[in-house]
Amino acid sequence: MSANNKSMNDLNSSLRGGGSRERILTAVKKNQPELMTLPVVKNFPQGFSSPVEKFSEVLKGIGGSVYEVANYTEVLHILTANFPGANRIMSTVQELSSINKGDTGYEDPHSLEDVDLAVISSPLAVAENGAVWTMDSLVPQRVLPFICQHLAVIVNKENLVSSMHEAYDKIGNADYGFGVFIAGPSKTADIEQSLVLGAHGPKSMTVFLIG
Amino acid sequence: MKKDHAALADKFNQDEPRVDWHDETLWWIRQKRDKAAFGIPEWEELRETASRIKFNVLSNLSQYLEQFEKAALDNGVQVHWAADGEEHNRIVHSILQKHGVDRLVKSKSMLTEECHLNEYLQEHGVEVIDTDLGERIVQLAKEPPSHIVLPCIHWKKEEIGELFHQHLGTPKGNADPQYLTNAARLHLREKFLTRKLAITGVNFAVAETGEMVVCTNEGNADMGAHLADVHIACMGIEKIIPQRKHLGVFLRLLARSATGQPITTYSSHFKKPRKGQEMHIVLVDNGRSRQLGRPEFRNSLKCIRCGACFNTCPVYRRSGGHSYHNAVAGPIGAILAPNLDMKKNADLPFASTLCGSCSNVCPVKIDIHDQLYKWRQVLVKDGYVSSAKAASMKAMAATLSNPALFKIAGKLGRWTIKHAPFVVNNGLNPWFKNREMPEPPKESFREWYQKNRSGTPQPSAGREPQYKEPSKSKIPH
Ligand code: SF4
Numbered sequence: 001m002s003a004n005n006k007s008m009n010d011l012n013s014s015l016r017g018g019g020s021r022e023r024i025l026t027a028v029k030k031n032q033p034e035l036m037t038l039p040v041v042k043n044f045p046q047g048f049s050s051p052v053e054k055f056s057e058v059l060k061g062i063g064g065s066v067y068e069v070a071n072y073t074e075v076l077h078i079l080t081a082n083f084p085g086a087n088r089i090m091s092t093v094q095e096l097s098s099i100n101k102g103d104t105g106y107e108d109p110h111s112l113e114d115v116d117l118a119v120i121s122s123p124l125a126v127a128e129n130g131a132v133w134t135m136d137s138l139v140p141q142r143v144l145p146f147i148c149q150h151l152a153v154i155v156n157k158e159n160l161v162s163s164m165h166e167a168y169d170k171i172g173n174a175d176y177g178f179g180v181f182i183a184g185p186s187k188t189a190d191i192e193q194s195l196v197l198g199a200h201g202p203k204s205m206t207v208f209l210i211g
Numbered sequence: 212m213k214k215d216h217a218a219l220a221d222k223f224n225q226d227e228p229r230v231d232w233h234d235e236t237l238w239w240i241r242q243k244r245d246k247a248a249f250g251i252p253e254w255e256e257l258r259e260t261a262s263r264i265k266f267n268v269l270s271n272l273s274q275y276l277e278q279f280e281k282a283a284l285d286n287g288v289q290v291h292w293a294a295d296g297e298e299h300n301r302i303v304h305s306i307l308q309k310h311g312v313d314r315l316v317k318s319k320s321m322l323t324e325e326c327h328l329n330e331y332l333q334e335h336g337v338e339v340i341d342t343d344l345g346e347r348i349v350q351l352a353k354e355p356p357s358h359i360v361l362p363c364i365h366w367k368k369e370e371i372g373e374l375f376h377q378h379l380g381t382p383k384g385n386a387d388p389q390y391l392t393n394a395a396r397l398h399l400r401e402k403f404l405t406r407k408l409a410i411t412g413v414n415f416a417v418a419e420t421g422e423m424v425v426c427t428n429e430g431n432a433d434m435g436a437h438l439a440d441v442h443i444a445c446m447g448i449e450k451i452i453p454q455r456k457h458l459g460v461f462l463r464l465l466a467r468s469a470t471g472q473p474i475t476t477y478s479s480h481f482k483k484p485r486k487g488q489e490m491h492i493v494l495v496d497n498g499r500s501r502q503l504g505r506p507e508f509r510n511s512l513k514c515i516r517c518g519a520c521f522n523t524c525p526v527y528r529r530s531g532g533h534s535y536h537n538a539v540a541g542p543i544g545a546i547l548a549p550n551l552d553m554k555k556n557a558d559l560p561f562a563s564t565l566c567g568s569c570s571n572v573c574p575v576k577i578d579i580h581d582q583l584y585k586w587r588q589v590l591v592k593d594g595y596v597s598s599a600k601a602a603s604m605k606a607m608a609a610t611l612s613n614p615a616l617f618k619i620a621g622k623l624g625r626w627t628i629k630h631a632p633f634v635v636n637n638g639l640n641p642w643f644k645n646r647e648m649p650e651p652p653k654e655s656f657r658e659w660y661q662k663n664r665s666g667t668p669q670p671s672a673g674r675e676p677q678y679k680e681p682s683k684s685k686i687p688h
Contacts, residue, residue, distance in 0.1 A: 188429050
């Protein structure tokens with residue numbers, strides 16, 4: 001074996017952390033204290049009289065908009081009225097596909113750069129913090145709800161839970177590749193703590209509670 | 212010689228109005244945290260649960276790490292182990308080299324700050340763009356972040372306007388936060404769309420599932436990771452939590468403690484790479500296993516980096532993050548830093564009044580002020596501290612270890628500040644150089660508690676009026 005090859009091999013094994021892995025695990029094992037039991041996580045039932053009201057109040061408080069609607073036709077009306085200037089609209093929700101406008105290709109995530117409005121569905125929303133959950137099985141490109149200028153989310157009212165504990169109960173051991181809680185439009189307060197909506201992601205978030 | 216905390220704090224204190232402004236801004240964030248915490252009746256029970264989950268993690272960390280590694284590998288993620296910052300940097304660089312990449316985007320990661328990754332990569336000809344707005348601001352200014360959650364909390368909008376004018380070509384004199392944020396949005400969007408590799412930090416890594424959760428308000432971690440061909444997530448080994456359902460506990464506490472928000476805008480769960488993408492995790496020790504072996508300091512590894520202890524700390528608020536000369540500043544930084552380098556950071560555990568406010572707000576119930584006190588003892592014993600400081604410390608130790616004396620000393624202290632301010636406000640007291648002593652509270656927590664405990668129970672989440680609020684009540688924006 002040439003000297004060069006050997007040093008490449010050394011480098012490769014050190015890069016995989018061959019030696020370090022064992023060293024770290026041994027040191028951790030040696031230094032960790034005696035086992036302390038894992039506590040039971042209570043469910044902490046929330047005392048809201050109405051999860052719908054709580055969800056709306058919290059989401060509005062963090063810059064989102066909420067509509068309670070009876071059906072998809074109402075959603076269509078509201079979105080058309082609120083986003084008249086949108087040139088590219090992508091809906092991942094079958095019932096709202098008539099709203100699609102412009103290029104509807106999903107192959108390259110970069111090509112979603114000019115999406116004005118994305119419409120996605122969420123199987124789970126949380127009243128205590130105004131968050132909606134979605135995952136890659138429901139969104140053809142992970143970047144869609146982040147790269148669009150405006151985001152609309154459809155949630156069935158019966159999929160509203162009170163707390164994060166209930167939310168994770170529902171998520172259970174779902175085998176997603178990517179999942180995310182989204183609570184409001186993208187925002188920053190890094191400049192003198194002045195809140196600005198639309199940091200890198202959507203400038204607005206509209207949630208439709210259906211049912 | 213490198214300047215110590217007191218000298219650097221002196222420098223920060225030369226601009227008194229700025230110090231007041233810094234102090235008030237952070238206090239305002241602390242108040243938002245209180246409001247959010249008091250809105251949750253089970254807050255104390257949540258903190259206790261989080262604390263106990265973390266104790267379990269620390270006591271079983273080796274097994275959780277192996278479990279996490281296995282699950283991540285099964286998910287198609289490549290796992291690397293780094294003994295120290297140097298090795299971490301080499302691993303990241305090797306992944307870049309493999310892909311022929313010399314430009315990347317990075318979202319907030321205090322670990323990469325701790326390892327000085329940016330400097331390392333720059334020396335190797337790699338361009339790193341920090342994408343969190345606050346981090347981008349300090350990066351353009353060639354400064355480190357001064358706060359783990361609010362990296363440019365020490366910058367005024369007029370200064371940011373000038374910085375953006377120079378670097379991003381915004382009109383001179385424009386200091387409107389909305390306008391400047393939009394300029395940064397456009398500037399950084401171009402980077403997201405053109406960089407093939409993204410680095411993110413990790414807030415929580417779940418042993419059971421091999422997934423890691425990244426929390427941001429801006430969406431910058433997601434914009435980077437979902438557009439890049441390669442995603443590298445860097446994490447300290449203490450970021451592990453046992454099960455997915457434990458995220459419910461920690462996500463309820465994190466943002467409320469950090470900024471008073473009910474949750475961050477995005478809590479992203481990265482489990483598997485997307486089709487065609489490569490995902491790497493770098494597990495970094497860098498002194499953590501050593502800290503785990505110090506019974507008096509191991510609790511510091513429970514930290515979830517919320518920044519609440521910074522915002523409430525009267526010393527941090529009035530000395531600024533850079534006075535701590537360490538990647539993680541504030542009370543928790545002052546416990547972590549001596550573990551990394553005792554000699555260089557021997558001054559930091561002394562940058563505290565030991566008022567205990569940090570321990571009261573900490574969402575994972577770390578006994579921060581006790582550990583600061585214990586570090587002082589270790590550092591004095593091992594000869595890292597000057598004799599003057601050691602002597603005054605002995606007096607303090609005597610006071611703190613004797614409840615009766617503590618009561619008298621506190622009363623005397625409050626009386627002295629009120630009636631003879633020159634006694635404490637003089638050159639011999641390094642804490643009060645260049646500034647007036649704060650107005651003393653009328654009664655100590657002890658007195659207040661004695662008076663109040665017979666009445667209706669008070670909410671206890673961080674309500675401890677024994678230290679000073681900013682003098683003016685003006686609320687920024
Ligand atoms: S020590 Fe506690 S309060 Fe301070 S940053 Fe860590 S978790 Fe937050």
